[in-house]
Amino acid sequence: MFFLPSIRRRPEFREGMRDMFPVAIGLGAWGLMTGVAMVKSGLSVFESIAMTLLVYAGSSQLAALPLLVAGAPMWVILATGFCVNLRFVVFSLHLRPYLMHMPRWRRLAHGYLTVDMTYALFTRRYAQPPASAAEKDAQEAYLAGNCCMTWCAWISMSLLGIALSNFIPQRWGLGFAGVLSLVAVVCAMASTRLRLLAALVAGGTAVAAFALPFKLNIVAGIAVAVFLCFRLEKQFRLDPNIEDER
Amino acid sequence: MTQAAGDSDLWTLVVIVGLAGVTVLTRCFFFILDRPWGLPDWAHRALHYAPAAALAAVIAPEIVMTQGHLIATWQDARLYGAVAGAAYFFWRRGVLGTMLAGMAVYLPLHLGLGW
Numbered sequence: 001m002f003f004l005p006s007i008r009r010r011p012e013f014r015e016g017m018r019d020m021f022p023v024a025i026g027l028g029a030w031g032l033m034t035g036v037a038m039v040k041s042g043l044s045v046f047e048s049i050a051m052t053l054l055v056y057a058g059s060s061q062l063a064a065l066p067l068l069v070a071g072a073p074m075w076v077i078l079a080t081g082f083c084v085n086l087r088f089v090v091f092s093l094h095l096r097p098y099l100m101h102m103p104r105w106r107r108l109a110h111g112y113l114t115v116d117m118t119y120a121l122f123t124r125r126y127a128q129p130p131a132s133a134a135e136k137d138a139q140e141a142y143l144a145g146n147c148c149m150t151w152c153a154w155i156s157m158s159l160l161g162i163a164l165s166n167f168i169p170q171r172w173g174l175g176f177a178g179v180l181s182l183v184a185v186v187c188a189m190a191s192t193r194l195r196l197l198a199a200l201v202a203g204g205t206a207v208a209a210f211a212l213p214f215k216l217n218i219v220a221g222i223a224v225a226v227f228l229c230f231r232l233e234k235q236f237r238l239d240p241n242i243e244d245e246r
Numbered sequence: 247m248t249q250a251a252g253d254s255d256l257w258t259l260v261v262i263v264g265l266a267g268v269t270v271l272t273r274c275f276f277f278i279l280d281r282p283w284g285l286p287d288w289a290h291r292a293l294h295y296a297p298a299a300a301l302a303a304v305i306a307p308e309i310v311m312t313q314g315h316l317i318a319t320w321q322d323a324r325l326y327g328a329v330a331g332a333a334y335f336f337w338r339r340g341v342l343g344t345m346l347a348g349m350a351v352y353l354p355l356h357l358g359l360g361w
Contacts (some may be wrong), residue, residue: 203306
């Protein structure tokens with residue numbers, strides 16, 4: 001919601017921009033290669049620009065490309081996008097108490113602009129939802145700063161990638177920079193023994209189940225990891241909240 | 247996409263708008279409605295593990311698979327790039343450093359040796 005001057009004027013907005021900057025460089029590199037990949041896979045320049053500006057979700061854009069090219073049915077493409085984005089459903093559950101004090105259109109605008117990195121950074125900075133009016137404003141401004149930085153980096157670099165797509169060979173593999181920035185985010189999230197185990201199990205399952213249609217291997221990875229951690233919690237009577245403080 | 251490459255067609259644009267709707271739906275899933283709704287206990291507990299699991303599930307195939315198959319060689323620049331990135335993260339923290347350290351290992355191997 002960085003288009004509202006009242007939010008932009010708060011110091012937390014600039015703080016949110018600054019904290020997001022290092023992440024945004026990696027995200028920008030990923031956006032650049034996504035822009036290249038969209039045109040290279042056969043989308044027209046207009047379609048690529050529309051996808052960049054509207055969809056605003058790198059992994060679901062990249063997952064949709066081969067399906068669009070193959071002329072897959074629309075429901076398959078949308079269901080694939082939903083599955084790839086399923087992690088955001090989990091994030092939205094976590095973000096609900098942070099946003100519910102706002103009117104709906106404002107919640108939706110924040111939600112739409114909140115990507116993986118924004119979620120990770122925001123919830124790390126604010127472990128608890130806001131309790132007072134001042135905290136509400138501060139948190140909203142920080143979140144908006146995060147979102148503004150990621151949006152500008154992603155959109156500008158994607159558009160640059162679309163423009164340069166004829167000059168950057170895909171074989172350079174610059175898109176790997178995006179994967180590497182996600183490696184850092186996973187390492188940061190795997191902050192307890194059980195979370196580390198969850199990440200390893202989910203990664204292994206997603207690879208083993210890769211043949212599943214519609215990218216369901218990602219859903220399978222999440223499900224197996226979460227259920228395994230539930231079992232271990234029960235078996236060893238671990239409390240995830242206490243584990244968090246180790 | 248059913249026409250010659252480079253042409254825009256209505257179907258593709260409708261799919262793109264649909265995908266934008268999916269982005270809004272998934273990112274806002276639990277706060278679209280005003281009505282408060284209690285969350286089951288398992289969902290609360292899943293929050294501890296699901297985000298790390300989801301991201302790991304997205305990136306693991308990007309690192310160890312090619313064309314839908316597990317890579318059968320150690321001569322793949324992505325493996326060393328990812329290990330270097332993770333090692334940097336546990337040494338110094340920071341996303342940008344992780345990315346630069348990983349790319350510093352990945353690019354020479356990928357472009358120089360063709361891994």
